[in-house]
Amino acid sequence: MHKKRLLHLALTSLLAMTAFTASGAVDEDFMRNVEDTFKSADSAIGLKDAKTATSDARELEKLFKEVTDHYAQKGDAAEGVKLSQKSVDLSTKIVTTVAAKDFDSAALASAELGRTCKTCHNVYKQD
Template identity: 85%
Template structure:
């Protein structure tokens, strides 16, 4: 139940947030991150290693773009740290799924959702 609430909260935050800086990280990009996250999380729950791994690898790439966004934006140290944490959590999903440790993958996914929510709470636009 906690996991579902965390994911619903993440979806609401992502849907209501937009990045206005120029570049690839914009509202559409973040919707893509959200959709990929939901897909990965669902695949973890279904123990679909192939989909979970592919989605987590895609998340790694997307969060690297988010890191670049915050580095270019400047004065966004928290955004850089949270984005780097998100890369690490996405990588953890890949490694735990590869080890068939779906419980740890689910825990990493939940933590990833919290990292996203924290970042959006700090940087969301009014």
């Protein structure tokens, strides 16, 4: 499990270094907020802090819905819509698995969420 945590921390660090190109409400500051909320949720899952993990995951659901709307309105960004919707779904999975006190499944969902974010950032990063 320790190796998974280190890998996950490396992924979140990579996300911090990746620039995100977007306009409107979904800008760099917005994405920094998403990243900070994700890191908090991930840490809370590791600490088995259900209250914080749930609160952060619910916030992530809202934030990723905004990202989904952003890409839907942008047009010609089907991959962005797909990845941000997957992020909403994974955030919801974190809420449900934490509620069931299944922190191992929550950690897996969080790790997948980190990979999904990285994929989106690779597609929509600034050149």
